[in-house]
Amino acid sequence: MLRYIIHRLLLMLPTLFGVAVLVFFLLRLAPGDPLAMMFEGANVSKEVIEGERARLGLDQPMIVQFGKWLVGIMHGDFGVSLWTGRPVLYEIGIRLQLSLQVAIMATILAVLIAVPLGTLSAIFKDSWIDHLVRIISIAGLAVPSFWLGMIIILLLLTYFSWIPPLTFTPFFEDPWKNMSQLIWPALAVGYRYSAVAMRMMRSSVLEVLQEDYVRTARAKGVYERLVVSRHAMRNALLPVVTVVGLEFAFLIGGLVVTEQVFNLNGIGKLFVQAVARGDYTMIQGLVLLVAVFFVMINFAIDMLYALLDPRIRYR
Amino acid sequence: MRKALLLAGAVLLAVAGAAGAQTPRSGGLLKFAVGAEPPNYDCHANSSFAFIHPVRPHYNTLLKFDTTKYPAVKGDLAESWTVAKDGLTYTFRLRKGVKFHDGTTFTAEDIKATYERIRKPPQGVLSLREAAYVDISSIETPDPNTVVFKLSKPNASMLSNFASPWDCVYSAARLKKDPRFPERNIMGTGPFTFEEHVAGSHWRGRRFKDYFEKGKPYLEGFLAIFVAGAPMVNALAAGEVLAEFRGHSPADRDRIVKTLGDKAVVQESPWVCSLVVTFNTKKKPFDDARVRRALSVAIDRWGGAQALSKVALVRHVGGVLRPGYEFAANEKELMSYPGFSKDVNGSRAQAKKLLQETGVPNLTFTLTNRNVAMPYTPVGVFLIDQWRQIGVNVKHDQLETKLYLAAQQRDNPTFDAALDFNCDFMDEPNLQLLKYLSHDRSAINYAQQTDRTLDDLFDKQSGELDRKKRYAILRDFERRALDQAYTIPTIWWHRIIVTNRALKGWHITPSHYVGQDLTDVWLE
Secondary structure (H helix, E strand, C coil), X not given: CHHHHHHHXXXXXXXHHHHHHHHHHHHHHXXXXXXXXXXXXXXXXXXXXXXXXXXXXXXXXXXXXXXXXHHHHHCCCCCECCCCCCEHHHHXXXXXXXXXXXXXXXXXXXXXXXXHHHHHHHHCCCCHHHHHHHHHHHHHHHCCHHHHHXXXXXXXXXXXXXXXXXXXXXXXXXXXXXXXXXXXXXXXXXXXXXXXXXXXXXXXXXXXXXXXXXXXXXXXCXXXXXXXXXXXXXXXXXXXXXXXXXXXXXXXXXCHXXXXXXXXXXXXXXXXXXXXXXXXXXXXXXXXXXXXHHXXXXXXXXXHHHHHCHHHXXX | CHHHHHHHHHHHHHHHHHHCCCCXXXXXXXXXXXXXXCCCCCHHHCXXXXXXXXXXXXXXXXXXXXXXXXXXXXXXXXXXXEECCXXXXXXXXXXXXXXXXXXCECXXXXXXXXXXXXXXXXXXXXXXXXXXXXXXXXXXEEECCEEEEEECCCCCCHHHHCCCCCCCCCCHHHHHHCCCHHHHCCCCCCCEEEEEEECCCEEEEEECCCCXXXXXXXXXXXXXXXXXXXXXXXXXXXXXXXXECCCCCHHHHHHHHHHHHHXXXXXXXXXXXXXXXXXXXXXCCCCCHHHHHHHXXXXXXXXXXXXXXXXXXXXXXXXXXXXCCCCCCXXXXXXXXXXXXXXXXXXXXXXXXXXXXXCCCCCEEEEEEECCCCCHHHHHHHHHHHHHCCCCEXXXXXXXXXXXXXXXXXXXXXXXXXXXEXXXXXXXXXXXXXXXXXXXXXXXXXXXXXXXXXXXXXXXXXXXXCHHHHHHHHHHHXXXXXXXXXXXXXXXXXXXXXXXXXXXXXXXXXXXXCCCCCCCCEEC
């Protein structure tokens, strides 16, 4: 098992290096000059612009810039934002708390909705329960999270003349204020997220219920509740874990529009701002962060697989 | 009908509010929205409203605009001033007893250090307004409360420049230790001290107890929240923020007024901002003045202004200067310029004839625009429709800002025609006309032309202190600029601000950069 873990951890390094190379060079090959963005509308001389370019190190050959960036990363320094001049890690750090909390809340909501409803839907296949769950899940897939978010905001505004707080308060500072801001985006995102997982859970349970070992358990006279909870659900969870894990990683940087709708100071909003400003170092840092999340979550899923299915460990 | 009544009521409330003198109350936290975020803290290196709105309350300037009598200026750190008859010496008497937020005393040396930093920035310091003070030859401080600016030649805009909201006065002692100190630190003499800036979220200021104007500021503090677009409109409608000081579209105004009802106060004003069309004069057929003129003449600005004002934040027809400004052309003069006639059919016939003459009757080109909805998209669509009516086929290319700017880069411009903006902190020909100067004299001219006649006229008006003579030179400049049509004005913007009734003491001006120190603002 230890060898398996080390092997998987080592495989992360070339993946992350590949991401670093791609993001660094693609950004610089794309048309546009971040300095032009900084001085847009200002009547400044070419000398001033070139002075700034030199100060930011953007006048150096691309390969030198890349080398310096890599060396910095190895020392835990991701550089400074071209736009704000503040360290990239600082900018990401203050937003990561919010993004992580929304992602965790949405995941918990999604799992709490998807696992029981998906299972019920499979057990009571073609009954009214199944139809109802399918309607709920298909509606969830069809409705974009940001649209649901907008509807939530409009309803709150129309009926209560109230909108969620615009600034973030950490949970341990003021749990009520924290939740009153984040529960709404978590609901909007969690619903769509749960729909994906619900569909997966239903088909997975349906498939498992046809397996020989389930039939054997039933033939042995095991209670139906135990058949479902001990034999079917545990095995049916494997593909659901994958979906939930990947969705979670996506939520860290992918809530671009939802964060705009709720004015959340999260990673997605930072991503959009960095791209709009041509802030190379910030984009690089963010892409790497998301890549690290994806790689780590994939790793965690693999570990969970090994836990849920002992055969994987023995291979 | 209901919407119109609500709006009328809100405007009336604004008027009534302005007319009825109320005694300001002290206390309270003003929450307002800012559509973007300042990249750093240095006034001298910034140019966006996103900077001015949260940062200006921490600083004072030498002079400032009197928002109730704009464009008149009044003293801020200066108590009084005199200008020599030849326009070459400006002497300012400074206020006594002014303190910086760190407790040190403000003196003339701080003014000198500030303006030296702006006009001759030390190595590594960025100053965006060197050009505005190029005519200053020396700054003297005969005593701690007097500062004297000597100019090498007269400059008609100098006094207004001293009221620039960008010229925050810094501490000479701090600058001496570190000329880049203001980039990461806020330390001024302004009505509010700096409390915190949470990147991406908000900015907070607290009342400066030792502020030199006794009893001011009225507010206990302010909280500038970075929020834009629909969430900002929702926040205003819910009363979560009391104002956004840049401007709203007519649709947003109506929505906020509808929700806030009699709590809404609407203030409107013409705006020192316009959208201009720039032609790439390095590219055929835009190197031919007749083609450019034809495209300008084909635009029905009067009809367009009326129609677009219903859906976009544009409303006023004007030339190179904001209509209504003392140096701007009046309507009669305007109508004599190419592209400003009210005879639409006649103008279109003239445009077609010009294109026929130049051998491009079926001209096809791309209009490079930015993917910012308001007001770029409606104005872009309007222009394309106008040109279609003279047989010109235009592709609308709406690009994200980075690509939009790349298309207009100075060394290798690739665009045919582009929709560009011209927005300044005050009405002043020395600022607004920069767009029309030769490209080797102006970094914001994307048309790439060289026209020494325009350059000479610019210099002449800039040094002319006689207002009548300056007005006449400006008309010559304007006629030449519109005749050559390297860059042509479309429709000037209209500023709409909706505030919550609880907010008092704030007055709209044609600039969204001035009047933001919050000294006189209070909460009901």
